[in-house]
Amino acid sequence: MFLEIKDLSVKIENKNILKNLNLNINKGEVHAIMGPNGSGKSTLANVLAGKEDYEILNGKINFKDNDLFDLNIEERAQEGMFLAFQYPVEIPGVNITPFLHSAINSKRKRMNEDEIDNLSFAKLLKSKASDLGINIDMLKRSVNTGFSGGEKKRYEILQMSILNPDLAILDETDSGLDIDALKIVTDGVNKLKTKNNSFLIITHYQKLLDYIKPDCVHVMVNGSIVKSGGSEIAAEIEKDGFQKFQ
């Protein structure tokens, strides 16, 4: 099993958010999680990435034959887990290019691969950026600083395509995007998809799933997955909302 979440319960500040959640994702699959606000979707993404604010009450997560709880945030990232943030944070003064260069090399180091040199990296970055329709000038700026909402999301996708993760989690990447930006983002995902990597797409709306075809759709309500199935579920939600699952 590639990713296996078993009976996961999580709380934050005395509030139970995830309740005995189960989810399995195989290599090469795209899964979507849909759910109303406050159902625990973002918590799941952050628990997977290793954010330290949460208390794990019970359950296990297995990722690529690792007990995920044995790995810290950066080790998970280096093992190939990527989280595209809902609200990417600004880091003034930290230039995008060296930032991503350090990131890719820390991953290569863990995988016992040679580090990529400045020149090859600059070439890689430029070609990936132009694939995503990102202006080269943007690469001279500081991480997320002064970016519009759409630019931030596009930049998340650029980072994803550079780091080439085994498991990419997209946390409401579609929120706040106009249709053109949405196309760029979903194109990026579709280009990156192979039979060796997997995607977990968290979304509130069905629209994103018009562009990315999931193998499996899960409905999450009150911290648990209440229904799983094919893309017909997304259509059901589009028509009737989450009401009937609650």
Place this chain on the structure above:
Amino acid sequence: MNSETLNTLDSYSKNKYKYGFVTEIDDEKPKKGLNEDTIKFISLKKNEPEWMLDWRLKAYSKWKKMKEPKWANLNFPEIDYQDIYYYSAPKGFEKKPKDLSEVDPKLIETYNKLGIPLEEQKVLAGVAVDVVFDSVSVATTYKGELEKLGIIFCSIGEAIQKHPDLIKKYLGSVIPPGDHSFSALNSAVFTDGSFVYIPEGVKCPMELSTYFRINAENTGQFERTLIIADKGSYVSYLEGCTAPKRDDNQLHAANVELIALEDAEIKYSTVQNWYPGDEDGKGGIYNFVTKRGLCAGKNSKISWTQVETGSAITWKYPSCILKGDNSIGEFYSVAITNNFQQADTGTKMTHIGKNTKSKIISKGISLGKSQNTYRGEVSFLRKADKARNYTQCDSLLVGNKCGAHTVPYIDSKNNTAVIEHEASTSKINEDQLYYCRQRGLSHEEAVSLIVNGFCKQVLQELPMEFAVEAQKLVSISLEGSVG
């Protein structure tokens, strides 16, 4: 050993023979404590003319009546001036480590992280090796090139011998010996330092650095530096080195004077990385430095850039007196304190001439249990019409046991003056750390990236090569404080 090294070694041994009597004098034991005899001893050792000795003795008599300035937010035990050696003769070879294996491994580790070549490490650690002579020969090459342009770059001791007119005219003209007790002390007992004179209209073609100066190895604890840029000239001067220096002296009280005449520009960059003391706050250098520049002529410019990461105590306010009309003063500073370090640093901008401008960018980073204070004074005198100042002070706190303080003084006697002041204090943001780590960077790498980003505005003012080293130094200064 290659043939070149052999040659320099050979010539060195000849020189040593030639100046054999110097070695003899050095065998005398230096005396502890400060009195007129100490000063006479120093002056005699340096073979100084009578007027120089008089100057020193006058400064000493002023010092006797003075008390240490107390404005800083610092806490340290009283200094016993009678318990200090004021003249440390060049150390004998037998006292020095014979090779790097005798040097503190922590120091070597830092050198390696900074990417300093092995041969240079030996010089910095004070290992007695022939590489010193190699750098002397490098220095000589540079010196020849500078001489062709009429640039004087030598030790202050040499300048007193060879250029007495310039010394008499300018020494103490910006920092009078009676300014405060540390300047009086320095004036009385200074033993070494640099002298630079750039003639009219000459743009110095290279960064001048103490590193390339002969005798650089034994810069004393009471350094005195004097830089004069004549009309229309330009010079960029680098002080110090990013590598931590092995040093046994506890008290440092350097004086640096800059004079820029009409249309001249001086850029002075410092990276200070003296021993900061250990994790428990034991040991470390007390660094009481007076740095002041005089924009004497019209359209002149003086710019100070400093990166302060070392010393147990830093007390330092590089200042500009903007006397010439349209003159410009700048101060860019990064001060990082960790463990039990204390820094009280900032600047003084005194606007005297019309249309004078000053700019202050200060970035303070506090970690561990350290205290970091920005103290700045901007004053506008009556005749300083349409003068302007812009001040920006940012503080970054890492952890919750450290302190950041900002103490700006503003004094305006001219109502056409424009003053802008911005200040911010922030804690290192957990979301930023999470974001960086999610991309695979370690906690330490992430902190270092964020702090370097915070300092960027200042670091980019440093000369190119220096900036890269300074960035690494910033990262090293943060070690052990996070995670």
